[in-house]
Amino acid sequence: MMPESASPLQQSQTIIEIRPYRGGWQCFEAPGVAPYWVGEDAKQSAVDYAKGRAKFGRGEIRVLNADRSTEQIIPFACEK
Template identity: 45%
Template structure:
């Protein structure tokens, strides 16, 4: 099953801006910056999850998985 990762950016350019990235596949990794960056990245990943079966892994600063979100965890969009 495909996995989308929501994780703090390791790119120095985005780290200094508090960047969070959503890694879907090689070359597909949008970045959000600012005080709401983590939540914005998570919202985007959940929206992308709606297009097919996949899981979301939320990683911490050390890139350890701290949360798993599956399709079953999300409420249906009405």
């Protein structure tokens, strides 16, 4: 029996970053996939968007401060 960490079918982990961007908040998934929001609820809108995208895998949403330090980590995992 193969250990779980050696399984070739192991699912990769997705990291989505929410970070300050041009006076608003950006949700960065991958190069070319980085919508951003401005306004009073921009940060929460970015987090909500990331949570919606996170329904289809496993990983974490990292909310970053302006200095790129981690403010919050929101883990997620798709239940089968």
